[in-house]
Amino acid sequence: MTRALIVIDVQESFRARPLWETISDPKIADKVNRLVRLARRAGDQVVWVLHSEPGTGGVFDPALGQVRLLEEVEPPMGDEPLIHKTSHNAFTTTNLQQRLTERGIHELTLCGIRTEQCVETTARLASDLGYQVTFVVDATATNPVPHRDAPEDQSVAALLADPRTLPAEEVIRRTEYALAGRFATIATVDELEAAAGLPA
Template sequence: MSRALIVIDVQESFRARPLWAATHDPQVADRVNRLVRLARAAGDLVVWVLHTEPGSGGVFDPTSGHVRLMAELTRADGEPLIHKTSHNAFTTTNLQQVLTRHGVGELRVCGIRTEQCVETTVRVASDLGYDVTLVIDATTTDPVAHRDAPAGLSVAELLADPRTLPAAEVVRRTEYALAGRFAAIETVDRLEAAAGLPA
């Protein structure tokens, strides 16, 4: 059984938004790069996924110029690049066909946002029968406003609202929700150590 690393939405669109200042891990691309190095060393398929919202006029609209991998990341020749328009990486793409063509049955998943596109992809992948590992410290997300918070809060207002769920807590809750049900949970350090690679 072959394995693939799915890198979800680690794209400049997020850094173009003011909310990036409050993200859980602004250096997430560094850990993603370590996972990519690990995947390539093992001969695993690396699949890059970018979120797009055509016609929206926002930072996820391809015409914005922000729908591209973060500058620290480099896609190698032959590594699939998939553009999605749904939260999960399967529904609006040919990801499953790509994985089937490469004989992939095991996935490692990382990316942005932990509880949204990453978690949704993990759940769908598990339901489709893949053996999934979520590399939790190679994900990041933003604080989440309370459902009754007014729309259009500034970053300062969001962080000042005591009902806001802090980004670190969002990541922690996602790990708890997925572990043992939809995915194994790993860290970059542990995967590197298991492979005998220096951190």
């Protein structure tokens, strides 16, 4: 086993926010489940990562009960660790690198929420740490990004009405361009299944 699938922040915290109605792929769990089944079939390690902000009183505060996998996601099995992070990337505040090193893993496949934030940040750091990274772009999801001068407490309607807002599809496209050939190989779920010899 030299590969691991890292499932990042596919959690109910996001669905608990009004912004969920703008998510680029409300059925992201379906694609994540396909990747999990593919990894298990290949004998790859699966690592589950959840974002946690203890004591904040928000949807990422574990005390509120939303810091758990989306209910549609296949649950962890056997020796698949579930780790909690408090930084954007999955390495800085966890023992992820130690776990991977102990298992001799040097290839990572990444998916999760949000495309340009926690998943991309993890991809960049993983690349710098020497891992070979595959970024499964269609198994990530994100929201429209407000302009830097937009009010922090604006409504979803105001976000969508603001012509300066960057649409989710554009966020994903830009992330793909930024990572490709520098920090990661870009792939889709269909491509990985095809490479594994599974029918389309």
